[in-house]
Amino acid sequence: MQFQKTIEKSVSYEGISLHLGEKVKVTLEPAPPDQGIVFVREDLPGSPSIKARASNVVENHRGTTIGEKEVKIITVEHILAALCGMEIDNITIRMNGQEFPAGDGSALCWVELINSAGILSQDKPKKFFEVKEPLWMEENGRQLVVLPSDEFKITYVVDFPSSPLKSQFAEFVINRDTFIREIAPSRTFGFMREVEDLKKRGLIQGGSLENAVVIDERGVVNREGLRFPNEPVRHKILDLIGDLYLVGRPLKAHVIAVKAGHLFNVKLAKKLEKIMDEKKEKKRQSENLPLFTTKEIEKILPHRYPFLLVDKILSMGEREIVGIKNFTINEPFFSGHFPGHPVVPAALIVEAMAQVAGVYLLNKSENQGKLAYFAGIDKARFRRPVFPGDTLLTKVKILTLKKTFGKVEAESFVGEEKVAEALFIFSLVER
Numbered sequence: 001m002q003f004q005k006t007i008e009k010s011v012s013y014e015g016i017s018l019h020l021g022e023k024v025k026v027t028l029e030p031a032p033p034d035q036g037i038v039f040v041r042e043d044l045p046g047s048p049s050i051k052a053r054a055s056n057v058v059e060n061h062r063g064t065t066i067g068e069k070e071v072k073i074i075t076v077e078h079i080l081a082a083l084c085g086m087e088i089d090n091i092t093i094r095m096n097g098q099e100f101p102a103g104d105g106s107a108l109c110w111v112e113l114i115n116s117a118g119i120l121s122q123d124k125p126k127k128f129f130e131v132k133e134p135l136w137m138e139e140n141g142r143q144l145v146v147l148p149s150d151e152f153k154i155t156y157v158v159d160f161p162s163s164p165l166k167s168q169f170a171e172f173v174i175n176r177d178t179f180i181r182e183i184a185p186s187r188t189f190g191f192m193r194e195v196e197d198l199k200k201r202g203l204i205q206g207g208s209l210e211n212a213v214v215i216d217e218r219g220v221v222n223r224e225g226l227r228f229p230n231e232p233v234r235h236k237i238l239d240l241i242g243d244l245y246l247v248g249r250p251l252k253a254h255v256i257a258v259k260a261g262h263l264f265n266v267k268l269a270k271k272l273e274k275i276m277d278e279k280k281e282k283k284r285q286s287e288n289l290p291l292f293t294t295k296e297i298e299k300i301l302p303h304r305y306p307f308l309l310v311d312k313i314l315s316m317g318e319r320e321i322v323g324i325k326n327f328t329i330n331e332p333f334f335s336g337h338f339p340g341h342p343v344v345p346a347a348l349i350v351e352a353m354a355q356v357a358g359v360y361l362l363n364k365s366e367n368q369g370k371l372a373y374f375a376g377i378d379k380a381r382f383r384r385p386v387f388p389g390d391t392l393l394t395k396v397k398i399l400t401l402k403k404t405f406g407k408v409e410a411e412s413f414v415g416e417e418k419v420a421e422a423l424f425i426f427s428l429v430e431r
Contacts, residue, residue, distance in 0.1 A: 002126040004089040006030045008118030013109060015101025018075060018188070018212070019063065021205030024097035026079075028117060031090040033124035036248055037083060039066070039073050043096045046430060049365045052080060054246040054269035060262040062203055064243055069366055069403070074099035077242030077262070082110035084245040085179030086119065089126060102211040105187035107238055111180055129276050131253035137268055143258040144268050151175075153254040154240060158233045163191060164219045168233035174241060183241070185227050186234035192216035240265050247272045281315075291316055292359065300362050301355060302371065306332050309352040310394075313359055319398040323356035329388040344386040349420050350377065353410040356394040357424060361406050367428055375405060376425035383419050390414045404428050 007030050014025040031038065037052035048071045050056055059065035063075040079100055083091065085107070103109030135146040155171040172178050190204075192214055198204045204212075213231065214221040228234055240257055243265035251272075260268075284291065292300075292313035301308065314322045327344050334342035358372045386392055393413045400407040405427055412420040 004033050004122040004124045004126050005087055006032075006090040006120050006122060007088065007114060008120045011113050011117040013101060013103075013113050015103055015109070016206040016211075017097065017099035018102040018105075018206050019203045020074070020097075020099045021207075022097050022099065024095055024099060024101050026100060027094040028113060029092040029094065030120065031092045033090060033122045035090045035092070037080070037088075037090070037245075038092050039076070040092060040094045041071055041073065041098075042094050043098075044071060046366075046369065047094075049368060051365060052076070052246055053248055054266060054273040057246065057266050057270070060243075060266045062198070062262075064239075064246075064262050064266060066246075068364075071366065072098060075102075076100065076246075077239050078103070078107045079110045079242070080245040081179075081238045081242030082107040082114060082184065084241050084250060085174065085176060085184060086111060086114045087176055087250070088114065088119070089250075090122070102188070102206060105189075105211040105213065106235070107184040111184045127249050128252050129247055129249040129272065131251065131272075135268075135271065137264065137271070139264065141258075142260050142264045143256070144260050144264055145256040146268070146272075147254040147256070149252055149254040152251050154237050155254070155256045156233050156237050156240065156260075157258045158236055159259060160232075163215055164217070165215060165232055168230045170230055170233045170237060172237065179241075182228075183234055183238050186231045186238055187211075187213050187227070189213035189215060189232045189235060192221065236260075244269050244272070247276060249276065290314055297359060300359050303355065307351075308355070309348060310355045310359065313356070314393075316360060316363075319401075321356060321360040321396045321398075323359065323394050323396075325352045325392045325394075327386060327388055327390050327392065331388070334388055342388055344390070344392075346382050346420075349382065349386060349392065349412060350380065350422060352392055353394050353396070353412055353420065353422060354424055354426075357396045357398075357406075357408045357410060357426070360396060360398060360408075361401065361426060361428065364401075366403070369431060370428050371431055372406070372426040372428055374424070375427040378423040378425075380422035381420065383421075384414075384417065386414060386419055392419070399423075 010029045012027040017024055038049050040047050040049045050066055050068055056066040058067040064077045065072055065074045066076055131146050131148050137144040152174040157169050159167045209222050246269045290312035294311055309325050310323045311326055312324050337345050361367055361372050395411050397409045408424050410422055
């Protein structure tokens with residue numbers, strides 16, 4: 001059995017970014033099992049975090065950018081490729097700028113940084129996404145085919161008919177040794193004829209022959225030449241590895257790419273992510289498993305027993321969430337609220353509804369570390385009492401969610417019977 005991995009200690013790297021030309025410091029930190037890859041923008045108020053997911057990609061022209069709201073992180077593909085190649089599952093990446101340093105244009109700086117940190121095996125089994133059925137994507141001469149496989153294999157073909165590169169081919173089974181030796185050293189490349197236009201558009205402001213291979217009509221401009229005869233196609237494989245790691249798990253699949261690029265890579269990553277999420281949800285429902293247990297809820301909400309009034313989150317989707325609270329006769333308030341005829345106080349039903357909504361609001365990456373206070377309650381209705389032994393199921397719809405406030409609609413049920421409903425307005429504040 002393979003186990004999840006993180007790094008042993010925190011390490012840092014500082015360098016100039018390719019497109020913005022800014023000096024940025026990046027710090028890699030160990031992370032617990034099942035966290036995944038999380039980026040933190042320490043240069044912004046509240047140090048907002050973004051998880052490495054294909055659904056968080058907001059731009060993919062000349063690189064892959066992830067973001068939420070106004071927070072963006074540019075050119076994530078090289079470090080993601082290194083993390084995938086070095087078999088790192090869980091890590092926190094802190095940075096004091098918007099774009100990753102370019103290094104020498106390859107993934108070597110990240111491989112060396114990860115090696116310097118050491119790699120730690122964790123006590124949770126490694127989770128793969130194993131492709132079970134063939135997938136095919138084709139658009140404007142670009143092709144991506146994904147076939148079932150018991151390993152991660154990439155076959156790649158590129159064609160530059162109007163340049164000295166012409167056609168190039170490469171095929172590798174991707175593992176740690178192959179990545180370090182054959183893929184990581186390959187550098188970003190571009191064509192001299194594009195340089196001026198890219199600079200006018202605000203790109204490659206930090207670009208130079210020190211961090212990219214430049215090709216003109218005669219061949220490679222860089223004095224040292226290419227590191228491999230087919231270095232450009234190897235770098236295309238590096239980019240594809242990084243983009244596909246946005247799925248959130250290492251793949252078991254044979255990926256065949258013809259003239260693909262970041263745009264097409266990310267389309268495939270989003271498709272795979274959707275398939276994976278649907279499979280996870282079906283498995284969870286078939287096994288009747290909660291999305292969040294009490295232990296996980298306590299990582300999101302500040303409340304604790306006896307005032308934590310949500311036991312499980314059953315599901316959470318786009319602007320909706322469902323949670324439950326089991327009221328047992330041992331609840332401390334039953335002894336004093338209508339003694340001899342115990343009922344759940346209406347105020348606690350309101351609080352239970354609000355806490356389910358709070359899990360959704362505070363689980364958003366931009367709100368992590370914040371508190372959600374009541375700012376208003378409207379149209380509250382209580383249709384029947386809730387008694388000891390009842391399970392209160394609360395369904396919440398998110399009506400509005402802004403940076404500093406949210407508005408939700410909540411309904412609570414016991415069995416099929418609606419027992420309460422209300423509209424809530426929350427104020428979102430820093431702790």
